[in-house]
Amino acid sequence: MRKLLEGSRAVAEAVRLCEPQVIAAYPITPQTHIIEHLAQFVADAELHAEFINAESEFGAISIVQGAVAAGSRAFTASASQGLLLMTEVLFNIAGMRLPVVMVCANRAVSAPINIFCDHQDSMSVRDAGWIQLYVETNQEAMDSIVQAYYIAEHCELPVMLCMDGFLLTHTFEPVELLDQDTVKSYLPTFTFNRMLSPDQPHTLGAGSEPENYLEYRYAQHQAMDKSATIVTAAGDKFAAAFGRSYGLLDCYFSQDVETVFVTLGSAMGVVRDVVDTLRAQGESVGAVRLRCFRPFPAEALLAKLEKSCRVIVLEKAFSCGASGIVATELRAALQLAGVSLLVHGYICGLGGRDLTCKVVENIYQQSLAGPIAQRHGFAGINVTSSEGGG
Amino acid sequence: MDRRDRFRHNILTSGHSACSGCGEAMASRMVTDLIGPDAIYIGATGCLQVFSSHNQRSAWQAPWMHSVFSNAAAVAAGVEASLQARGKKIPVVVQAGDGGTFDIGLQCLSGMIERGHNVLFVCYDNEAYMNTGVQRSGSTPHAVRTSTSPPGRVSEGKHHVKKDLISIIAAHHMPYAATATVAYFPDLKAKVEKALSIDGPKFLQILSPCPLGWNHDAALSVQVSRLAVETGLFPLVELEHGEVSRVMRLSTQKPVEDYLKLQGRFLHLFNDKQGKTQIRHIQALADTRIRRYGLLDADTNWTSASASIVQRGGRGTYLPVVPAGMSDHNAKAQG
Numbered sequence: 001m002r003k004l005l006e007g008s009r010a011v012a013e014a015v016r017l018c019e020p021q022v023i024a025a026y027p028i029t030p031q032t033h034i035i036e037h038l039a040q041f042v043a044d045a046e047l048h049a050e051f052i053n054a055e056s057e058f059g060a061i062s063i064v065q066g067a068v069a070a071g072s073r074a075f076t077a078s079a080s081q082g083l084l085l086m087t088e089v090l091f092n093i094a095g096m097r098l099p100v101v102m103v104c105a106n107r108a109v110s111a112p113i114n115i116f117c118d119h120q121d122s123m124s125v126r127d128a129g130w131i132q133l134y135v136e137t138n139q140e141a142m143d144s145i146v147q148a149y150y151i152a153e154h155c156e157l158p159v160m161l162c163m164d165g166f167l168l169t170h171t172f173e174p175v176e177l178l179d180q181d182t183v184k185s186y187l188p189t190f191t192f193n194r195m196l197s198p199d200q201p202h203t204l205g206a207g208s209e210p211e212n213y214l215e216y217r218y219a220q221h222q223a224m225d226k227s228a229t230i231v232t233a234a235g236d237k238f239a240a241a242f243g244r245s246y247g248l249l250d251c252y253f254s255q256d257v258e259t260v261f262v263t264l265g266s267a268m269g270v271v272r273d274v275v276d277t278l279r280a281q282g283e284s285v286g287a288v289r290l291r292c293f294r295p296f297p298a299e300a301l302l303a304k305l306e307k308s309c310r311v312i313v314l315e316k317a318f319s320c321g322a323s324g325i326v327a328t329e330l331r332a333a334l335q336l337a338g339v340s341l342l343v344h345g346y347i348c349g350l351g352g353r354d355l356t357c358k359v360v361e362n363i364y365q366q367s368l369a370g371p372i373a374q375r376h377g378f379a380g381i382n383v384t385s386s387e388g389g390g
Numbered sequence: 391m392d393r394r395d396r397f398r399h400n401i402l403t404s405g406h407s408a409c410s411g412c413g414e415a416m417a418s419r420m421v422t423d424l425i426g427p428d429a430i431y432i433g434a435t436g437c438l439q440v441f442s443s444h445n446q447r448s449a450w451q452a453p454w455m456h457s458v459f460s461n462a463a464a465v466a467a468g469v470e471a472s473l474q475a476r477g478k479k480i481p482v483v484v485q486a487g488d489g490g491t492f493d494i495g496l497q498c499l500s501g502m503i504e505r506g507h508n509v510l511f512v513c514y515d516n517e518a519y520m521n522t523g524v525q526r527s528g529s530t531p532h533a534v535r536t537s538t539s540p541p542g543r544v545s546e547g548k549h550h551v552k553k554d555l556i557s558i559i560a561a562h563h564m565p566y567a568a569t570a571t572v573a574y575f576p577d578l579k580a581k582v583e584k585a586l587s588i589d590g591p592k593f594l595q596i597l598s599p600c601p602l603g604w605n606h607d608a609a610l611s612v613q614v615s616r617l618a619v620e621t622g623l624f625p626l627v628e629l630e631h632g633e634v635s636r637v638m639r640l641s642t643q644k645p646v647e648d649y650l651k652l653q654g655r656f657l658h659l660f661n662d663k664q665g666k667t668q669i670r671h672i673q674a675l676a677d678t679r680i681r682r683y684g685l686l687d688a689d690t691n692w693t694s695a696s697a698s699i700v701q702r703g704g705r706g707t708y709l710p711v712v713p714a715g716m717s718d719h720n721a722k723a724q725g
Binding site for chain 2: 021022024048049050052053054055056058059060062063064065066067068069070071072074088089092096196197198201202203204205206207208209212
């Protein structure tokens, strides 16, 4: 059944079907609609869960951590400052290998305070040890919630589903609803073999020392590396059950083209339009969307890019004082693979700035003219100096 | 193992690395053995977590989890919610130090209580950040020497009065909040049992001497904590739904010097005139608590307004402490 749904509602519907036993959250724009919908489901007994209004995002993620450690499927969502307030616990959850699922409704970080979309919040916690999926549409957000639980519970790693604040969370799109029985057969009942239980007492969160901390971190890294196959398998299995397929990457005419755009999230919609326009003009252009950013799918990405002449990365986050994050990681991956390919890095759409077709087309023209002077350009920037560009 | 014999549970079993005379280890052993193995224990970062779960070796014979410093109450709330969702009745117990309770953990604790989770929060109060090397906390009493409130040419130690946490907790419409200490085991036992009988949040603040941080003989932990009670500095009280419901009364009051002189953290007060002023101040704090909780029949001369006068900051001298009604400040405060 197709229905016109707000992105937040699509997520909430999917969460409901996954039947979490504990939901904890704290309001923050643009995430709040998700938990409001869930609160209503609980109030209407459409979802039998403990709904806990935490005293902060830090409390919310900690409550979810406790719930999962005690053996329950759980859910929380946040954004921006709220996600940053969770940071300490995000690392802890990952180190403890707890299969927590959360949504980040991507939003800029303060100062200056700004409620609109970019990826600086979730990108700031990219090293926390969470699998990160970035979705393009409300349909994908809904479908990926179910996959996120599948992935988390199969890898014993937490999954952060990143969806663009406002651009998805507050936007209505037609969404094919999921069927409860199919979700049930896709997603087995959650069992956690290290759960806190007097029947079989476990100690979770003990200390470590210089002689073994490295090994714990290495094991975590290996699990993260391996999780790429689970992300792929979750997508394949989802395709078999629901008819829509997902993987590490989402490619659009990326085979054997001269120029490939690489981007994340809903920006892919604009990029698809630009690719269509340019291809109609005879240009050899395609695009790849990084659906999975952690683990970084270097191999899959290289396979798509190695035959092209140039790559244009459009990303909504950057490491202040260094460069665009995706562009940097891509350059490193190319260099390690011995592939010589020019990567044009562009920071765009920060703080909700519109990423229009015109901006992307300008970037394309600029890339044909040669590499930009800096390591990265700031797309559409309005400054009097000649810095930036794009 | 005879499960009826509570002191055979050994929930916190031997082999851990607590210091000799550790009041927190003593208190935790008492509390966890009273509660038993059919419970889930959540630890905040701190001495207890470090000495009991060091380097992937665990001293816990019951399910135990440690996340980070400040979130133990929230993690416990999540565990409790999970149990609730699955219809399971298992006690959930938080064990935290005073840092993880009075200071960095207070927000999560307040939220947990406000939402009415069925969790017992136990604070082992040793009145400073002992795990990191004896730094001052919100629980550190007035005039104490710690590594971040050192006495010096213009300072007599900590410049602020110990936070009245039990009142803050009680103000949450709290079903049950009580203070206890390792020196009075039957009292502690009764309070743990009472707490466990209540469905909802409950709180125990257990004074737990730290021979290292308090700088006293490791053999004197029990005596020192008994003197804290006998001087009136640490009243043993129970509060139910915000009201004082029971106190342990004193037959006589011991002077605070009896308590202070056993501990290196107060010894600088015995060196000079300024220190003597501070001892009078500490006596005033003890007298105020005795009056407040009605621990003695005889009245005391002090009011909380006079007892709690301290000068903020890390330099300067203290305002002189005078009996109630004798200064302009008190006249105004009482007027």
